[in-house]
Amino acid sequence: MGIQEQYISEAAGLLASGAVKLVIGYCEGSTPDRRRPVFVRTPAEAERLMLDGACVANLSTYLITEGLLSDGKSVAVFLKPDGIRSINILAAEAQINPEQVVIFGFDIENGQARTLAGRKASDFTSVVEAAKAAGLSADLQKESERLVQMSAEERFEYWKEQFSKCIKCYACRQVCPMCYCRRCIVDVNQPQWVNTSSHTLGNFEWNIVRAFHLAGRCVACGGCDRSCPVNIPLRLINHRMAKEVLDAFDYYAGESTDQKPVLATFRQDDPETFIL
Amino acid sequence: MSEPFEPKIVAFVCTYCTYAGADLAGTSRMKYASNVRIVRLPCTGRISPMFILKALQKGADGVLVSGCHPGDCHFAQGNYHARRRWTVFRALLAFTGIPEQRIRFSWISAAEGAKFAELINTLTEDIRKLGPFEQYHELQKVIETQSTY
Amino acid sequence: MSRILLKNKLDDCIAAWRSAGFSVLAPVRRSDLSRFDEVERSADMALDLVLPERTIKDHFFPQTEPLIKYKIKKHDIDSQEMLPPDMKRVFFGVRPCDASGLAIDDPLFGWDYKDEYWFKRRDNAVIVTIACTASDDFCMCTSVKLDPDSTKGSDVMLRPLQNGNGWQVEALTDRGNALLGPVASFLQEGSEAPAPVASVPVRFDVDRVMEWLADPASFESHFWKEISLRCIGCGSCTFLCPTCHCFDIQDEGDTFSGIRRKNWDSCSFAMFTMHTSGHNPRNTQSTRWRQRIMHKFNYYRGKFGVNSCSGCGRCTRQCPVDMGITETLQAITNLPK
Numbered sequence: 072m073g074i075q076e077q078y079i080s081e082a083a084g085l086l087a088s089g090a091v092k093l094v095i096g097y098c099e100g101s102t103p104d105r106r107r108p109v110f111v112r113t114p115a116e117a118e119r120l121m122l123d124g125a126c127v128a129n130l131s132t133y134l135i136t137e138g139l140l141s142d143g144k145s146v147a148v149f150l151k152p153d154g155i156r157s158i159n160i161l162a163a164e165a166q167i168n169p170e171q172v173v174i175f176g177f178d179i180e181n182g183q184a185r186t187l188a189g190r191k192a193s194d195f196t197s198v199v200e201a202a203k204a205a206g207l208s209a210d211l212q213k214e215s216e217r218l219v220q221m222s223a224e225e226r227f228e229y230w231k232e233q234f235s236k237c238i239k240c241y242a243c244r245q246v247c248p249m250c251y252c253r254r255c256i257v258d259v260n261q262p263q264w265v266n267t268s269s270h271t272l273g274n275f276e277w278n279i280v281r282a283f284h285l286a287g288r289c290v291a292c293g294g295c296d297r298s299c300p301v302n303i304p305l306r307l308i309n310h311r312m313a314k315e316v317l318d319a320f321d322y323y324a325g326e327s328t329d330q331k332p333v334l335a336t337f338r339q340d341d342p343e344t345f346i347l
Numbered sequence: 348m349s350e351p352f353e354p355k356i357v358a359f360v361c362t363y364c365t366y367a368g369a370d371l372a373g374t375s376r377m378k379y380a381s382n383v384r385i386v387r388l389p390c391t392g393r394i395s396p397m398f399i400l401k402a403l404q405k406g407a408d409g410v411l412v413s414g415c416h417p418g419d420c421h422f423a424q425g426n427y428h429a430r431r432r433w434t435v436f437r438a439l440l441a442f443t444g445i446p447e448q449r450i451r452f453s454w455i456s457a458a459e460g461a462k463f464a465e466l467i468n469t470l471t472e473d474i475r476k477l478g479p480f481e482q483y484h485e486l487q488k489v490i491e492t493q494s495t496y
Numbered sequence: 497m498s499r500i501l502l503k504n505k506l507d508d509c510i511a512a513w514r515s516a517g518f519s520v521l522a523p524v525r526r527s528d529l530s531r532f533d534e535v536e537r538s539a540d541m542a543l544d545l546v547l548p549e550r551t552i553k554d555h556f557f558p559q560t561e562p563l564i565k566y567k568i569k570k571h572d573i574d575s576q577e578m579l580p581p582d583m584k585r586v587f588f589g590v591r592p593c594d595a596s597g598l599a600i601d602d603p604l605f606g607w608d609y610k611d612e613y614w615f616k617r618r619d620n621a622v623i624v625t626i627a628c629t630a631s632d633d634f635c636m637c638t639s640v641k642l643d644p645d646s647t648k649g650s651d652v653m654l655r656p657l658q659n660g661n662g663w664q665v666e667a668l669t670d671r672g673n674a675l676l677g678p679v680a681s682f683l684q685e686g687s688e689a690p691a692p693v694a695s696v697p698v699r700f701d702v703d704r705v706m707e708w709l710a711d712p713a714s715f716e717s718h719f720w721k722e723i724s725l726r727c728i729g730c731g732s733c734t735f736l737c738p739t740c741h742c743f744d745i746q747d748e749g750d751t752f753s754g755i756r757r758k759n760w761d762s763c764s765f766a767m768f769t770m771h772t773s774g775h776n777p778r779n780t781q782s783t784r785w786r787q788r789i790m791h792k793f794n795y796y797r798g799k800f801g802v803n804s805c806s807g808c809g810r811c812t813r814q815c816p817v818d819m820g821i822t823e824t825l826q827a828i829t830n831l832p833k
Contacts, residue, residue, distance in 0.1 A: 094441070116377045124418075127487070143486035162381060215442075218442070219442075223441070223444050223445070223446040223447070224444065224446075224482065225444070226442070226443065226444030227444025227445065227482050227483075228442065228482075229443070230443045230444055231444075231486070233483075249383075256397075259446070264397040264400075264401065265397070265400075266404075268490075270486075270489065270490050271486050271489070272404065272486035272487055272489075272490060274444070275486065276400055276404070278443075279396075279400065279443060280397070280438055281441070283396055283435065283436055283439055286435045286439070287435070293454070307444070308439070308442065311438065311442045312435065312437065312438070312439060313440060315434065315435055315438040315439075316435065318429075319434050319435075320434075321432070333431065334428070334431055334432055334435065335428075336426075337424070337428055337429075337430065337431050339417065339418070339427065341427065341430055341431060341434070342434065343417075343430055343434075344432075345434075345437060345447075346430070346453060346454055346455035347451060347452065347454075347466060
């Protein structure tokens with residue numbers, strides 16, 4: 072049985088027995104290469120589920136939909152290691168109860184989906200450990216090298232050009248499982264810290280603030296980068312933040328459901344090379 | 348231009364150490380550059396990165412953030428949290444092209460009036476050499492003109 | 497016989513228009529994004545695109561624009577209007593869907609109050625549209641009763657020639673005619689055949705959709721919740737739509753001085769209908785999605801006699817979760833009667 076058939080059968084089983092009230096997965100999109108999120112509630116509907124190498128979106132973002140888990144029932148969701156880390160972070164930040172989440176784990180290798188064994192977030196500890204050991208994306212590191220080689224002025228010009236495209240659609244924020252604030256800082260107007268207008272300055276401020284609020288929380292699922300309608304390489308900024316917390320604090324987001332947030336904790340011997 | 352450029356520097360400081368140190372510099376009649384505008388917070392732990400962005404938006408050419416030495420925080424842990432925040436935010440600003448030399452961090456205790464005065468003087472000269480933060484201020488100027496469309 | 501513009505004369509035309517005081521804007525690829533921007537040579541134009549990612553709406557209703565500069569003094573307030581500068585512009589290579597978007601929005605901006613910011617730009621712009629000979633899986637102009645060669649909103653229509661060497665030229669309005677004046681010597685008479693227009697399949701029954709939306713019972717239907725489950729509430733579809741026009745007024749500045757701005761706003765945002773009291777009449781994504789569809793195919797039609805959709809398909813093309821209005825309207829079309 073292929074991975075897709077296996078999970079369809081499991082999903083149908085869990086729904087039929089009432090073990091879960093909902094399965095969040097992927098189904099075909101408006102074109103053959105697209106997959107879209109689907110919400111399956113009956114065993115019959117489970118036939119719509121698909122799982123292949125095109126299923127890249129991080130579906131954990133739907134778990135924080137207001138009221139979804141408030142009835143105490145369980146929800147099953149298809150997740151790759153990045154999504155599993157998202158569950159850990161959401162649980163650690165007290166946004167969801169990980170016991171209510173049944174994970175259909177998978178990973179994509181050479182364009183194919185393969186199963187990851189486990190059902191609860193805690194079953195995937197070794198998967199996350201392996202991900203941490205593998206290090207951050209070498210491709211992203213290479214891409215950001217080009218920027219790091221530039222002078223500060225050149226880098227500023229680069230980001231100025233990129234951020235001038237931003238239209239403040241907030242797709243990056245909406246798709247991100249970590250952006251769950253009821254009122255985002257940019258929507259706070261007493262006081263107005265960040266300019267809401269989408270002129271380049273406002274865009275600069277918005278993107279810097281969001282990157283900072285994701286430092287040590289981003290799992291590099293790529294959702295923000297893929298959703299950006301104007302193709303701003305957000306992945307580079309979030310990667311830089313992930314690298315900083317790893318280098319400075321040996322911190323890798325989403326290791327467990329009780330990992331303390333990186334900026335809410337400290338060590339007395341934290342590095343301070345730049346402080347005068 | 349015959350007059351030297353006078354940088355605008357904003358300093359976000361904690362009450363119990365750096366502000367007291369600045370006060371000591373004053374009462375000891377130590378001279379230091381008047382380019383700095385001091386904003387007093389209870390603790391560096393209160394300092395949000397928003398403040399730094401706001402200062403830049405309002406025309407600052409340089410920003411200093413300063414507080415108690417680790418272990419001496421009046422609120423016990425505020426500066427440890429601040430230190431982590433600064434490490435991360437500094438890397439972010441540098442990555443987006445905001446020069447590291449313009450945003451500085453220091454530990455200055457209540458007894459270090461001389462260190463405060465010296466640091467302000469050094470910082471002012473450093474920023475003077477760098478010049479006004481034109482790249483950032485340009486963004487604000489553009490807003491104030493007509494829409495390019 | 498008709499007027500023909502050959503591709504190798506395009507640079508001459510651009511130069512002539514520029515000498516006549518126009519800036520020429522065309523589809524370009526810049527910084528990893530396709531949009532309309534000023535060009536000086538035809539080589540900079542990306543006319544091969546089925547549709548640029550951003551619309552020409554941006555140039556008439558910018559994502560952010562200053563309205564008034566103000567200074568609060570002791571006894572009065574100094575204010576200074578910041579109208580758009582005088583500028584004559586040619587938009588070359590517009591797609592019929594984008595051009596009709598402008599025509600669809602005209603009645604709104606001139607409804608109870610003439611929006612000078614829109615009309616100052618609109619009245620000084622000439623729209624030169626190129627009919628579509630290619631489309632993609634997301635185009636749906638034919639579904640909303642438009643065509644790949646609709647003339648709505650355009651001043652000049654260019655039809656690509658079968659032989660690929662240029663376009664058949666047709667002036668549609670006085671403004672279009674006037675634009676062809678400075679370049680008349682670069683046009684020639686010819687009988688080259690135009691290439692066939694793109695074949696865009698009809699994807700939903702818009703009459704059926706409007707009928708269902710007009711039925712009061714449909715408003716409370718569970719359909720809305722089901723169809724919008726995956727919507728994440730970003731503003732991509734609204735901001736990239738040629739006809740969406742909602743905006744927010746924001747004052748930016750400090751206690752005594754600042755600039756009042758008009759910024760894009762989106763009905764998809766949770767805060768869109770948030771009242772100061774904290775009450776939000778549309779506090780679920782499904783109610784917001786319902787509003788979007790009702791507005792475009794019922795309310796706007798009721799007020800201005802036209803649907804607020806030009807069928808460009810960007811809403812689905814760019815949606816992070818593959819939504820957009822096509823799927824919803826197809827679902828409505830397929831609802832049991």
